[in-house]
Amino acid sequence: MNYPVWNVDILGGGLIVAIIAIVHMLVSHVAVGGGALLAVAEVWSDGQPDGARIRTWLRRFATWFLVFTTVFGAITGVGIWFAIQLASPEATSLLIHQFVFAWAAEWVMFLGELTVLYLYFYGWDVNSRAMQRFLAVAYFVIAWLSLFIINGILSFMMTPGGWTLENRDIFRAFFNPGFFPLLLLRTVVMFLLAGLFGMLVATRVAADDDLKEKLIRFCAKWVIPAAVAAPLLAFWYWTTLPGSAVALALGGVTGVAGGRLEVVTRYGLLAGLAGALILVGTFAMALRPRAANTAPALALLLVAQLAIMGGEFFREMARKPYVIHGVLYSNQLWKEPGKAPARLDAPYLDAARWAPRLPAQSPARGEWIYRLQCASCHTIDGYRGLMKRTVAWTPAFGVRWLSTMDTLKVMPPFEGTAQDREALAAWVISLHGRTGVKP
């Protein structure tokens, strides 16, 4: 074990990453799509008889957009970085070292995005119309390029394609099999979210104002085509997933006490329901725009947030037992060295750097094996808790399960000796108040 494992009670490190990532996904996609909406609305307003009033609304949209995307988007983006350092330092290190100049180029986009947005927003009263249009378009282009770069890194984690640790081929890593479908899917989703965010701001216009009708219909046009296209692109992405991920999602896996992981069914239902709600809700608002108010508009955004949550959990589930598919397990063990029997069968704590020196028969050995080998994904009685999953364990069953858990395809192989397995099983059983000594 190269790095210490962050042991977070109840939540677990993985769930903390997920919480930050889910919020960031929504905000960052609004940040890109909203740029497109700003640019199109700038041009559109010029051709409208009430263009000046549309631009007054656009200024209000830009104010909310600026605060929402810079405060929540920028900081949660950094937040994901902080969280993955803690939950998966080995994987973070790999992503940083392989893609360092992609990250650096993405930072240039980030710097550009912010500066252009500030010049657009703060320059509202001093810039010419042509300059405002230029800034809005420039903002969108830069923001989308930022998405382009980050998409290469994120899609790599699921579908590394022809990249290996030996060839370190950055071109194949970046333009991996999942790159283009995911890029298009994200692009479509960002239009959808921008439309929903725009509708939310538009509901603040007085109900008896004609402008409200116009604005809500304008925003709905961003949502409806995107909501139709998203499932098709999601299917394209599905076709690029590694075979083991597809098998895991389609076949389901029976956990020892965690129930069946019917991944596709579970997340398909969530995505379908969320998509249908967004479509119906947007149609309803477009048909009766004057009746639209803040609550349903906010509800639609929350539904979108739920759908994003589903998508994130689906991806994490399908990628199991890896954090970088086929390369690095979720518990920071490398697949290739892990395959070597000499390492898999060696005394675990002797090789793990981060455990205290313990006597051979110490009951604490089991706890430290859990801490360093299991706690990346599991907690004791919270998220992915051991207590629920091991309620029926006996010493013999526990040892056998640990020996074969990797055949379930959602768990990595156990690293350690038979004594290590016994120590871990005994400690797990002791959590239930029973003796863990093998009969």
Place this chain on the structure above:
Amino acid sequence: MTLLTASILMPAGDPLGCAVPPALFLALSYLTLTLHFLAMNFTVGGAILLIVARLGKGRDGAASVRFLATALPLGFSYLVTFGVPPLLFVQVLFGQLFYSSSVLVGTFWILVIPALVLAYAGFYYHKLAAGSASRKGTLVVLCSLALMLFVGFVYVNNLTLMQTPGKWLATYTAHPGGATLNLSERTLVPRYAFFILPGLVVAGIAFVLRGAYLDRWGREEEGRASRRFGARAMLVGAVLAWTAAGGLLATLPAAIRSFVLGGGLPTGLAGGWLALSLGSIACGLAAAPRKGLALPFASALLWACAVGCIVALRNLVRLEYLKGFFSLDAMPVNAQWGMFAVFAVTLVLGLALLVFLMVRIFPRLARRP
């Protein structure tokens, strides 16, 4: 000289190695970290001055409040933005140290994120929603300032723990959830003070510069008040920073102190910092009673160079702490020159666009009352 014991644990470096020679990453890191410190100092110092201005009476105070209400969210934004590349490069160069220490203080490290969100939101709330004279506005700025100070304190804890791996195993076995800080570190408080207190200097320089431009645009009374307010802040901040520097030097382990004061590049950088900071303050004070842009710009430039000296010295000191156990020279280089070129072209084009836009728009923006 080594401060570490042979039983130290040191995680293996990343198998992918370094994408360009480490010296190049160090150079990029020095540049961006200097910008980060300047933005951070401006925002922290500006928040202090905003509270002072809000509590004060009179027209000058109200003008300062307006200026800072707009400038602080921007300062905050750029402190985050310029903080990203050094965070990236520290992971490339010192990843096995940085990841380890971050996990050891993990609970506090992750709390940096909500603290940043709330602090940032507070500055926007102050700008967009709080009345210029409301007590709530002062309280919100005070909360944002406290949150930023918390973030800085966590950073100093993590970065001092990072360079003292002798403490790691005991820290981890006692707190595997990361709910601890590196409070036993002798240099912690003076180091924290040394990086935070210059905030008053940087915010002061901003006021002196603002005053010089206000003079130029015919708002002389306002300009004079701004220059004087800024110069006073600079002087207070510099005295505090020099005191903190003395404290930091006194608490460094004797071997590291000898390294800093024993001649050569480290002593040159420390001396350079002192001389440049003295020069900067002298220019700032000289600018207070008189018009003109030369002295304020000289003051700003000298201070930026002083910060650059400290950034470089900080890295040398870190390497000295780790001598015998970690060396950048031992890092394998698996060159990615093609990707470096992509980044360089992106950077040049991006900066060219931003400079073009700033030149076109910023003067008109800044002139607004």
